[in-house]
Amino acid sequence: MPTSECVFCRILAGELPSTMIAENDRAVAFMDVNPATDGHLLVVPRNHTPDLLSAEPADLSACVLLAQAMARLVRERLGATGVNLVQSSGAVAWQTVFHLHLHVIPRYDGDPLRLPWVPAQGDPAAIAAAAAKLTAD
Known part of the structure; x- marks a missing residue:
């Protein structure tokens, strides 16, 4: 059940802005506003799941399949040479938003990212540029 305190539930309800990239009947992919690398996406289930x-098996399956599609997309459209899928469960495991989510983190030859990263506000123009490439027909 959606909760008004959950930032991802609020995004899914249209109460907070986001840049949606893809969706299926049970999951949604949108740009991370605190990206670790260019093109960093989040995949979340539509149903609030901490x-x-x-997670319900159908929600988890939908998220994993959408994350796989997003991993393929960042390789094809952004030129990523690898992809990290990161999922954290529990505060001790770096979870900060308690709504199941998978980070799809494009990796590029020579990028300096080391995991875990410290989330920081990304450049809105760079996020929009990556989103435009990912949603181009």
Whole structure:
């Protein structure tokens, strides 16, 4: 059940802005506003689910399949040479938003990213540029 305190539920309800990239009947992919690399996306289930351990199998499957499609997309459209899928369950595991989400982090030859990263506000223009490439027909 959606909760008004959950930032991802608020994004899904249209109460907070986001840059949607793709969706299926159970999951949505949108740009991370605190990107680790160019093109960093989040995949979340439409249903509020606190973490991996409490996810319904159908929601988890939909998220993983959408994350796979997004991983392919960042390789094709952004030239990523690798992809990290990161999922954190619990505060001790770096989870800060308690709505199941998978980070799809494009990796590029020579990028300096080391995991875990410290999230920081990304450049809106760079995020929009990556989103435009990912949603281009």
